Amino acid sequence: MIIHDQCEQGSPEWHVLRSGLISASSAGEIFTPTGKPATGAKVENYINRLIAERVMGKPVESGYTSAAMERGHEIEVDARSWYEMAKGVDVTQVAMIQSGDYSCSPDGLIFADGELVKGLEIKSPLAHTQVSYLMKNQIPTQYIPQLQVSMYVSGLSDWDFLAYHPDLDPMLLTCNVDYEWLDGFFQVAEKVLAKVLEGVEQLQARAA
DSSP: OEEEOSSOTTSHHHHHHTTTSEEGGGGGGTBOTTSOBOOSHHHHHHHHHHHHHHHHTSOSSOOOOOHHHHHHHHHHHHHHHHHHHHHTOOOBOOSEEEETTEEEOOSEEEEETTEEEEEEEEEOOOHHHHHHHHHHTSOOGGGHHHHHHHHHHHTOSEEEEEEOOTTSOOEEEEEEOOHHHHHHHHHHHHHHHHHHHHHHHHHHHHHO
């Protein structure tokens, strides 16, 4: 495991750093929250994106920031402060954690005596979505792949999930590692990486 802290998340350097890696936030592109391989054009597009990034050495994404993304970033600052007070801890921000061909970009890390003990994922939903989360009081299914792969990359066995809206109650829950889900994920992910390597070799051979 490598913790990258030489740049900020969202910066041009961060986009380059994560290029060509299977990220926790994109894990759902190839493996569903319920433990099944994703199918169809979405998987093919994801493989092609990784191939392109490895060949170009830079991200496919433009780095575009929408108004919703800006709002989420601003609220995330308050959410992180709330978490620190609620849990009585200091939250450390880093650019990315990497383990081989896999990465995650946590919203916060918690250390105790120099040892990494917890990760934090923050979501800043709109009010009606936050109400839905509070009513169900469970981690939304769509974030399971991101949380599970984050735990694998970091070597942690649990990860805190915080849904925060400035005008509503926060929802703080803990996600535990699911080794059965991860086993299924890696069976698919390794096949994806094999196709990526094959695609890179084909493009490099064409350019030779």
